[in-house]
Amino acid sequence: MIKKSTLKNIISEDLAEIWTVLTPEEKHLVADNFVIHNFKKNQIIYAENDEPEYLWCLLKGKVKMFKDGIGGRQQILRLYRPIQYFGYRAYFANEPYVSSTLALEPSTLGAISMKLVTEIIEQNRKLAWFFIHELSKHLGGSDTKMVNLTQKHIRGRLAEALTILIDNYGFEDDGETLKIYMAREDLANLSNMTTSNAIRTLSTFVSEKIITVDGRRIKIVNEPALRKISKFG
Amino acid sequence: MIKKSTLKNIISEDLAEIWTVLTPEEKHLVADNFVIHNFKKNQIIYAENDEPEYLWCLLKGKVKMFKDGIGGRQQILRLYRPIQYFGYRAYFANEPYVSSTLALEPSTLGAISMKLVTEIIEQNRKLAWFFIHELSKHLGGSDTKMVNLTQKHIRGRLAEALTILIDNYGFEDDGETLKIYMAREDLANLSNMTTSNAIRTLSTFVSEKIITVDGRRIKIVNEPALRKISKFG
DNA sequence: ATTTTTGTGTGTTGAATAGCATTGTTTTAA
DNA sequence: TTAAAACAATGCTATTCAACACACAAAAAT
Secondary structure, three states: OOOHHHHHHHOOOOOOHHHHHOOHHHHHHHHHOOEEEEEOOOOEEEOOOOOOOEEEEEEEOOEEEEEEOHHHOEEEEEEEOOOEEEOOHHHHHOOOOOOEEEEOOOEEEEEEEHHHHHHHHHHOHHHHHHHHHHHHHHHHHHHHHHHHHHHOOHHHHHHHHHHHHHHHHOEOOOOOEEOOOOOHHHHHHHHOOOHHHHHHHHHHHHHOOOEEEEOOEEEEOOHHHHHHHHHHO | OOOHHHHHHHOOOOOOHHHHHOOHHHHHHHHHOOEEEEEOOOOEEEOOOOOOOEEEEEEEOOEEEEEEOHHHOEEEEEEEOOOEEEOOHHHHHOOOOOOEEEEOOOEEEEEEEHHHHHHHHHHOHHHHHHHHHHHHHHHHHHHHHHHHHHHOOHHHHHHHHHHHHHHHHOEOOOOOEEOOOOOHHHHHHHHOOOHHHHHHHHHHHHHOOOEEEEOOEEEEOOHHHHHHHHHHO
16 A cells, blocks of 8 residues: 555556546545555466456556467467556456456556445446446457457468557657567467467568567568558458 | 337346336336337348447347458357347447447347437446446457467367357257257358358267257257367367 | 259368477576 | 576478368249
């Protein structure tokens, strides 16, 4: 638990949608029940089948939400950046988690009990709308991703994954280096392919001058071409 | 538009979750703005990219929600039975539809303007919770289905599709004939495979005495075996 | 009744991609 | 600093499944 003043410093008001819809009293209530957690790189935040208890708010770092499938193969469902919220879906659905979350880099998160969130929703329509909107967006995204993963070929799937990384995390100051440094295995898990094929396909993108690669540092050289492959490949 | 008394006959109160959470005044309001539509077999209810306007309530018949992908290939996202609701997600997400819906058999639906639904949510917390719960369930289902479709092999995917049909529509009075009669092509679209492979795989299930097939009439002879294949295949 | 269309069943072929093995390289840890 | 572990790159092989072709049956249209 942290003091309210500290919390206000951490949460920039214009970014934290939830924060802005709360009344002063509710802000107090949340601030007093907002527990900061620090996670190391690769540390699990919660695991599939766990009982949901908290609304997680990512303040700093990067988080992946994933599902373990057949033969240890993993599918990355969504990626989170500050300030975004997760962990609430299973609680609302009244079921255990169907996916796990993990910190991709050292991350700072706030935990708010879902019991409290529920109580606030009971008295604050705007918070209800926040979650209705959020869930609706994610459901559309999930349905779309399903078709992308099942129907596109490898090139299209990897290109799509790269555009997701662009849209989620953007570029470094040079305007072309991806601001996330993922293992090839995670790129593969995002695109539903084996690590070998992620590496291979990255190489062909390099040879086609669409990207350059230096270790985990990926530069997007020809973004229109990438989006074209993502759309039609 | 139909009279309130008629509507009450159509909607059995214990089945229609939305109906039960409304106040008498709201029920009036909905009843007066509830427009009955009849759809023929294979008729589109709404199409991808349309602007969402109505909450659709399936009163009689069967509806599939699907997305057209590469090369005319179709992915069935969800199946609906009476009394279930759909068409609201895109409106809540404030975007055009990302999927289409179609009546699989002659169906009766009610349309309620989303504007009205929004107004009622503004004054009725329970209706907000209904949609939060509904969206949360569907999002979990979509995430799970994504991994099933991408990671399971053909047998597992078709077995899973059949269990979905069992869970959604159940059996005829004999307790083993599926209460839905789908084209092989739709079975394929549900399971992310070609029609040929759906036919082939159905045949192997028959030869393994897991099901019997007579045209579109499918009997589930060994449900435990089917669920086992769905889980581990 | 006959033709056309649509749906079903089956075999063959080839392309896409997973699996595996090997080697080199980078990162982490002792 | 060296050893160990994890990661990246690449070639080869095996498998899965889509594409296509064709035959036949059933349903719909004429």
